[in-house]
Amino acid sequence: EAGVAQSPRYKIIEKRQSVAFWCNPISGHATLYWYQQILGQGPKLLIQFQNNGVVDDSQLPKDRFSAERLKGVDSTLKIQPAKLEDSAVYLCASSSKRDSGSYNEQFFGPGTRLTVL
Amino acid sequence: GNSVTQMEGPVTLSEEAFLTINCTYTATGYPSLFWYVQYPGEGLQLLLKATKADDKGSNKGFEATYRKETTSFHLEKGSVQVSDSAVYFCALTFTSGTYKYIFGTGTRLKVLA
Numbered sequence: 560e561a562g563v564a565q566s567p568r569y570k571i572i573e574k575r576q577s578v579a580f581w582c583n584p585i586s587g588h589a590t591l592y593w594y595q596q597i598l599g600q601g602p603k604l605l606i607q608f609q610n611n612g613v614v615d616d617s618q619l620p621k622d623r624f625s626a627e628r629l630k631g632v633d634s635t636l637k638i639q640p641a642k643l644e645d646s647a648v649y650l651c652a653s654s655s656k657r658d659s660g661s662y663n664e665q666f667f668g669p670g671t672r673l674t675v676l
Numbered sequence: 677g678n679s680v681t682q683m684e685g686p687v688t689l690s691e692e693a694f695l696t697i698n699c700t701y702t703a704t705g706y707p708s709l710f711w712y713v714q715y716p717g718e719g720l721q722l723l724l725k726a727t728k729a730d731d732k733g734s735n736k737g738f739e740a741t742y743r744k745e746t747t748s749f750h751l752e753k754g755s756v757q758v759s760d761s762a763v764y765f766c767a768l769t770f771t772s773g774t775y776k777y778i779f780g781t782g783t784r785l786k787v788l789a
Binding site: 652 | 721765767769781
């Protein structure tokens with residue numbers, strides 16, 4: 560079974576520029592997550608999709624970050640314009656629809672390392 | 677609110693030493709608990725899990741027991757290897773609601789030959 564795919568793996572941009580990251584989840588996984596992992600910290604959830612609908616985007620800085628999951632499969636996360644503090648690894652994860660009362664194991668992609676200069 | 681607290685790293689051990697990485701949590705309700713491992717340049721991988729009090733999760737020689745009375749889920753391994761060098765994250769989630777994961781800050785482990 561193929562894992563979660565992300566691209567690009569690395570990106571360097573200057574502040575105020577725009578950038579987009581792409582994620583292709585495991586086939587059949589209904590739930591997709593985007594996390595921001597700043598160096599030395601744990602992953603922080605930015606947005607969670609269930610199929611193509613947003614379940615939780617409470618920690619997404621909506622003035623500059625946007626995400627979409629058209630057709631409920633792959634997803635794009637965009638930052639426009641980027642700030643220095645956006646330098647981080649952006650992780651995508653996916654999970655299958657789980658039964659009520661059980662946890663949902665998340666499978667992570669390798670991440671995209673963003674450096675904003 | 678819900679949160680996870682891990683011991684700060686880095687933790688540096690010699691090969692075959694005993695490992696403990698402490699993790700405590702604060703949660704409204706009864707979470708499921710996890711340890712994830714992140715090797716250099718890779719994404720997070722699930723290491724082990726426990727879904728209810730007194731459950732013991734185990735994998736690859738690592739163990740952790742869900743202690744409700746102390747709200748803890750400490751990771752242990754009897755004899756570490758150089759290949760265990762990585763960052764370890766404790767996390768929790770719930771079996772209802774948005775099923776959002778909350779991660780600790782991570783503990784870097786370095787094992788010396």
